[in-house]
Structures are given as structure tokens and as C-alpha cells.
Amino acid sequence: MGVTGQYIPGDSVIHRLDPRVKIVSTVMLSVLILRGPVAACIVLTLFLMVLVAVAGFSFRFLTGSLRPVRFFLLLFFVLHLFFTRGKTIGPLSWWGVSVTEEGLAEGMTVVWQFSLLIWSAAVLTATTSPSELVMAIDRLLNPLKKIGIPCHDIATMASIALRFFPVFLDEIENVREAQAARGAEFKTGGPWKRVKAASGLLIPLVFSFVRKAENLAVAMEARAYASGPRTYMKDLRMTGTDYAALAITILLTGLLFFSGNLL
Amino acid sequence: MIKARDISFSYERGQSPILKAVSLDIPEGGYVALIGPNACGKTSLLRHLDGLLIPDSGEVLVDGLNTRDPGALKKIRQLVGLVFQNPDTQIVGTTVEEDVSFGPGNLNLPSAEIKRRVETALETVGMERHAKRAPHTLSSGEKQLVAIAGVLAMKPRYIAFDEPTANLDPTARKRVLEVLKKLHREEITVIHVTHQMDEIVHADEVLVMSEGTIVGRSNPGEILPRVEWLKELGLDAPRVTELLWQLRRMGAHVTPEALTLDDACEHLYAAIEKRGQRDR
Numbered sequence: 001m002g003v004t005g006q007y008i009p010g011d012s013v014i015h016r017l018d019p020r021v022k023i024v025s026t027v028m029l030s031v032l033i034l035r036g037p038v039a040a041c042i043v044l045t046l047f048l049m050v051l052v053a054v055a056g057f058s059f060r061f062l063t064g065s066l067r068p069v070r071f072f073l074l075l076f077f078v079l080h081l082f083f084t085r086g087k088t089i090g091p092l093s094w095w096g097v098s099v100t101e102e103g104l105a106e107g108m109t110v111v112w113q114f115s116l117l118i119w120s121a122a123v124l125t126a127t128t129s130p131s132e133l134v135m136a137i138d139r140l141l142n143p144l145k146k147i148g149i150p151c152h153d154i155a156t157m158a159s160i161a162l163r164f165f166p167v168f169l170d171e172i173e174n175v176r177e178a179q180a181a182r183g184a185e186f187k188t189g190g191p192w193k194r195v196k197a198a199s200g201l202l203i204p205l206v207f208s209f210v211r212k213a214e215n216l217a218v219a220m221e222a223r224a225y226a227s228g229p230r231t232y233m234k235d236l237r238m239t240g241t242d243y244a245a246l247a248i249t250i251l252l253t254g255l256l257f258f259s260g261n262l263l
Numbered sequence: 264m265i266k267a268r269d270i271s272f273s274y275e276r277g278q279s280p281i282l283k284a285v286s287l288d289i290p291e292g293g294y295v296a297l298i299g300p301n302a303c304g305k306t307s308l309l310r311h312l313d314g315l316l317i318p319d320s321g322e323v324l325v326d327g328l329n330t331r332d333p334g335a336l337k338k339i340r341q342l343v344g345l346v347f348q349n350p351d352t353q354i355v356g357t358t359v360e361e362d363v364s365f366g367p368g369n370l371n372l373p374s375a376e377i378k379r380r381v382e383t384a385l386e387t388v389g390m391e392r393h394a395k396r397a398p399h400t401l402s403s404g405e406k407q408l409v410a411i412a413g414v415l416a417m418k419p420r421y422i423a424f425d426e427p428t429a430n431l432d433p434t435a436r437k438r439v440l441e442v443l444k445k446l447h448r449e450e451i452t453v454i455h456v457t458h459q460m461d462e463i464v465h466a467d468e469v470l471v472m473s474e475g476t477i478v479g480r481s482n483p484g485e486i487l488p489r490v491e492w493l494k495e496l497g498l499d500a501p502r503v504t505e506l507l508w509q510l511r512r513m514g515a516h517v518t519p520e521a522l523t524l525d526d527a528c529e530h531l532y533a534a535i536e537k538r539g540q541r542d543r
Contacts, residue, residue: 218315219353
């Protein structure tokens, strides 16, 4: 199943939700994960598993989305394990650094919280197409226009970046092949030699992209692009399902915060 | 009607101008071909038609709107569409339909209207089945068709094509040319810049540019058989016209007037028959 963060097309309830609802919900859940009581993590884990199932993904989606960050998870765990003051566990102590009970608990909590953050973000980006995300961010940032932030232009920029990312990858391959055809070697030699070979790709790539950017700007202008508000083919309109989904998240977040105060 | 009056332009002050007092009228509904050697000012001229470039002196009027008037630019760009040589750097959207919706979105049309226009435009160019695809997965020809649909969705009266087939393989080229003819039949004014003379034998009018001025203006039957003159300018004649011209130089009794393969066949056949009768 796709790379972390990649959109996985589908037609589930979650796919069809208003992207603004999904973004706001993700932000609320993230705050809850970081600031809420630890007990909330248990409920949220179950909640996210339900979301993954409803979206029509297999549970491998959960493990898969943690793959790219597994070293960070390990690092966080180890740092907390060794550098938290507390009661040393048995003989696990070397040169003044020791594994503590508190460290073990802290490490596990941090890894769990971090995984939950990744999962909620992964559910968002896997069920929302990049263009929907851009459009939603455009609308959500709309109030910032009043303090002079060009949110429409930012949205257009983000959309163009998404459009040209695969083009960029192709271009790297083209330049690499063109240089390899003339005898450049990228896959042999020591690390220093490889870095030097790769840096030779940089200048042709920069040139190629500056030219592309210039042409694109002209083409956009020809299509009547101007800084400022524009309309979209898909209109964002909240439906009953969207309000229900928003209500569920608000209720869940509120309850779990509240439960922390009670316990 | 697009009217250009004595437009001169140079990219940098003090440099020799790329356009030298060019005047032209492009009537509505026509198919106008613009030919000329590289760096003769064709692209600069096209960019003046929709106000991407503003002349140093002279004026461009699109249906009475002056490109010097910043308030008229949005309307002018809706009226005059521009399709460039390289489709890769014209496509902005992350999917085909989203790209086609870019222009109408810039015109701030309501969503329902944008959706309708996107569907119609994609049908016109025959790309409706690919609406959800990502641009980088399309072939060059398909990308160019999407670029054309993107312009069509703005409902322009004029579309200027700047060497639209230069990067395409023969099949894709044919497809794009078919679309150009179709648009002309649907009463969109086509302005077609090309180096391929075979592509413009059906045009209503051919404009020949050289060194920043228009040096010839007539119908294809008048311009294209002037093989020697075209060669002097660094241009080619259609292949079959050149064939007849060569035969004539070798002493054959043919005139290089045919522009298409069919016409040339007829002409040659008649010449051969005549010779045969004389010999008998």
C-alpha cells in the first residue's frame, strides 16, 4: 500500500468528507494526542483503527505509514529510556547513564503519541486528493487575507509544486542518464566520489527548472491568472455527513480532555 | 476582429527591435497562418495579441479593447487563447480536469459552470476519458490536447497556436491538426504559427514574417508556390510543391502550383498523359 502521505483514491465516507472537516479534525486530534491525558491514546488508537477500516484500507496501512519514520521512533524511545531521571531498573546502568522505570514508561508513551500523530495525518492525506487539500487550506486560511497574507497565491503555489514533483523526478533521471551516457558514474566509488557525481546533476537541473518556471508563468498569465481570489471546479459545501463527522470529533476531543481531569 | 496598428517592440531598450511597425487585421472566423524563419518575431507578435507583451509604440485592439488598458486584460485573455509549443509547461493542475478548470477559475466563474465547460472542452478535443489522470502520465500529444482544452474552457473567440505540433510524433500531430480544423469549423478564429507548410495549405490567409516585419500576405495558393522566395527567407514549400518546382527546373513541363498530394498527382498525371499523346 502506497507511500506514507500518498493519496489512495477511493469512494468511502471518509474520502467524500469535506476536506476542511478532515483538516480541522486532524488538528484537533493532534492537540489531543500531545496535550491530552495518556488514557486518551487508547481510545484514539481504536478510533483511528475504525477510520482506517471505514476508509477501506487494510491494517497494513498503519504499519506501512510508520516505516519511513521508524528510526526516529527508535531514537525517541532510546533517548527517553536513558535520559529520564528515576528509579534504575535492576543492573541496567553504565557510566552514570541508566535505564529507569520512568524512562521506559516515558519512551513508550512518546513513541505511541508520535505514531498516533503519523496515523491521523496519514489517514488525512490518504483519503484526500492533493488538490482538495490545497483548496481546503485556501479556504481555511481565508481570514489571514485581512492581515495581508496572500493565501490564494500560496494555494496556487502548493498546487503547482504537487503538479511538478513527478516532472522533477523524471528530469533528475533524464539528466542522470545523459551524464551516464557520457561516462559519469553514480553507482561506483566511495561516498565522497558519489556525492561529487551527484552534485554535477544540480546545475543542469536548476537551469532546466528556471526555464520551466519562466514558461509556466507566461502560460499561466495567458490563461488570465492574476493574484487574488479565484474559483474552483469543485465547490466545498458542508453536508449533513460533514457536520456529523465534525460533531463526532469535537465530542470525542472534549470528552477525552474532560476525562483526563476526572481521573 | 484583432487589429494591430504599427506595433514596434524590443525586449530591451536600445536593442534592435524584434517587431518593426507591424500592422495586421485578423477577421473573426478566419484561419490565419503565420510563417517565418526562427527569431523573426512570430512568437513576440502572438504575445502581443493577448497583452502578454505591450508594444513600445502602436496599438493592439481586440474587439475594440486596447491591450494597453490594464482593466481590459482579463477580458482580452478570455477572448484570445494562446497555446504554446511545449505542453509540459502549460499544464498547471494535478489532474487533467483540474488543469482545464484553471482558466475558468481565473475568470471567477461559478463551480457548476466550470464543471460544464471542462466537460465540453475535454469532449471537443477527445480527452473526456482521461479527465482524472495526472498530467505526467499523458503522452506529449495528449498533453497538447489538454492544453488546448484548457484554453477552450475559457470560451475564446480567437486561439493563437505557437508551433503546436513541433514536439509531437506524426500520429499526435495529425490529432492536434484535426482539432485545429474542428475549432475553425466551430467558428473559432485560428491563428497558426508553424514551420510545416503542409499544415497550412487549407488556411484562409498566410502571413509571411521576416526580420520583424510582414513581407507577404495572401492565400496559400499564392504564397506557397513561390518556392525560390520562400527558400531565400529560410523557409520550405510543401513537399509536393517543391517536387514540382524541382521537376520544372530539370526541364519538365509542370508548374509548381499544387499544394497537396492529390493536386500534385492530378497535375503530374495530366502532364504525363499529354506527353504520351504527343509521343504517339
